[in-house]
Amino acid sequence: DGGITQSPKYLFRKEGQNVTLSCEQNLNHDAMYWYRQDPGQGLRLIYYSQIVNDFQKGDIAEGYSVSREKKESFPLTVTSAQKNPTAFYLCASSIRGRSSYEQYFGPGTRLTVT
Amino acid sequence: AQKITQTQPGMFVQEKEAVTLDCTYDTSDPSYGLFWYKQPSSGEMIFLIYQGSYDQQNATEGRYSLNFQKARKSANLVISASQLGDSAMYFCAMREGTGYGGSQGNLIFGKGTKLSVKP
Numbered sequence: 001d002g003g004i005t006q007s008p009k010y011l012f013r014k015e016g017q018n019v020t021l022s023c024e025q026n027l028n029h030d031a032m033y034w035y036r037q038d039p040g041q042g043l044r045l046i047y048y049s050q051i052v053n054d055f056q057k058g059d060i061a062e063g064y065s066v067s068r069e070k071k072e073s074f075p076l077t078v079t080s081a082q083k084n085p086t087a088f089y090l091c092a093s094s095i096r097g098r099s100s101y102e103q104y105f106g107p108g109t110r111l112t113v114t
Numbered sequence: 115a116q117k118i119t120q121t122q123p124g125m126f127v128q129e130k131e132a133v134t135l136d137c138t139y140d141t142s143d144p145s146y147g148l149f150w151y152k153q154p155s156s157g158e159m160i161f162l163i164y165q166g167s168y169d170q171q172n173a174t175e176g177r178y179s180l181n182f183q184k185a186r187k188s189a190n191l192v193i194s195a196s197q198l199g200d201s202a203m204y205f206c207a208m209r210e211g212t213g214y215g216g217s218q219g220n221l222i223f224g225k226g227t228k229l230s231v232k233p
Contacts, residue, residue, distance in 0.1 A: 040226075042225045043159075058220065090157075092159070102164060103161070105159035106158070110157070
């Protein structure tokens, strides 16, 4: 079955620690995205990548970093510089090249930093 | 200014009745796409329906239809014959621009509407 995997589903960290969220897809999609969702809010774009070895900042990139060394993988690191990291993080992928193509989402990782 | 506005934080509907979730958008780009996603309590985002700005007819997908009024910049989602499993958050989103590769815009989401279906 094709899809997007995010692990773990729940993640707990102490303040001041970096943490990396995993995102893997086997849909053969070129484009991948990371979103953050806070309670009662819509999704906000953190980073996106249209192709391997290239990525762009989204609306709220400060305190986050990404890499795209493989087509299938787009890990997100939440650094200690992110002032309010507790949130629900969603990874998505899509076919590159047509604006009508929807994004497919993973199940999400709920990060709690105390 | 908000690009996607969903004015209904919460909605209730009786099972088997139809419900309309409102969405208005703001763009000066003549070419754009509008999406609706469903987010159950589990958290994953499920794509429901798409409408392109140049599409002549309203999009339909099973029990979902999109009431697209371009001049009013509204793209309301209509769910017919509501079911208990329809209880979820619903998000409207827009992508500006067409064109190949990086020229297309990214998805911009509204804040969502929480739909509760009553038995």
